[in-house]
Amino acid sequence: MKRLFLSATVWCLPLFLFAELPAATNLLVNDFANVFTRSQTLQMEQRLEAFSDSTTNQICIVTISDLEGYEPADYAQRLGQKWGVGSSKDNGVLILLKPRSATEQYIDVFIATGYGIEGALTDALCKRIINNHMGPKLKQDPPDYFGAVEAAVMQIEPVMLGEYNEGPASTEEDDGSMLFGLLVLAVIALLFLMIASPSKKRRARNRLENASTPDEFAAAVPDAIKAGVPVEWITQLELDMPRRTLQAVQNARSQSSLETQKRRARAFGNSKEAIDAAAAIALAAMAAAMMASSRRTNYSSSRGSFSGSSGGSSFGGFGGGSFGGGGAGGRF
Secondary structure (H helix, E strand, O other), rough: OOOHHHHHHHOOHHHHHHHOOOOOOOOOOEOOOOOOHHHHHHHHHHHHHHHHHHOOOOOEEOOOOOOOOHHHHHHHHHHHHHHHOOOOOOOOOOOOEOOOOOOOOOOOEEEEEEEHHHOOHHHHHHHHHHHHHHHHHHHHHHHHHHHHHHHHHHHHHHHHHHHHOOOOOOOOOOOOOOHHHHHHHHHHHHHHHHHHOOHHHHHHHHHHHOOOOOHHHHHHHHHHHHOOOOHHHHHHHHHHHHHHHHHHHOOOHHHHHHHHHHHHHOOOOOHHHHHHHHHHHHHHHHHHHHHHHHHHHHHHHHHHHOOOOOOHHHOOOOOOOOEEEEEEEEOO
């Protein structure tokens, strides 16, 4: 009953509630900020796939260079909910990491937990993992982003194994499920009221950040100032646009998107050599995603009619896990 109520609660949300969040990749390691090496990404992806396939538990790692105005906790919870990290037992964990940037000289980390894993991976334990195991790595110069994430995974995996493993889900009713569901609904309603209508300031910022050419950027400046966007922020963004557009080339995950981002990068003054190097990274990521998709398809076919029974296996994608505010964060 709890699962049914919570599922209805979540799916009643308008789809645009998550419009600014990345689409699910069906990969457990999503290095959108490009702070890991290719070998590190593949190594961790294989580890987390094996853990997911053998236990139904899922740990998803996301690095992101821009939180789009969200607080880290809000971003991590929304992304975990949108992607459905975990299985029907809500046994998913999302580790969010935002590295330092030219405009924000700090690192944000948040470990978000699905409903079903909160009893084992408590907020206090998440905080200790961040402070005692991730923090020392992130305080290095330069920060060891992969080492920090790897240290967190090493702590989280044993904890999750103590809470869930392969086997039938519990059918016990939670006496407080209805009250908890109503609380979730109230929080969702509040969030909907807060973000359903983006402010003029937010729209003006988006127009600047998504400008295709310097002329388009310049044309958007007067409206942004009128909407209350600080001139200092606009000036810094203008200086940062060559780097941002080059980053967008690296993050492109389709051929059409890649060509669009390459045109933007050229317009904002990036050299052909820099653009080609960034495009090579994007093409390699696309090829890896295609290989992973093919591998998941082959694995699913080999299991025949039982291919969808495991639910939490990363080979079949995320399993629709629910998140409800559990976890902890840190700033370094």
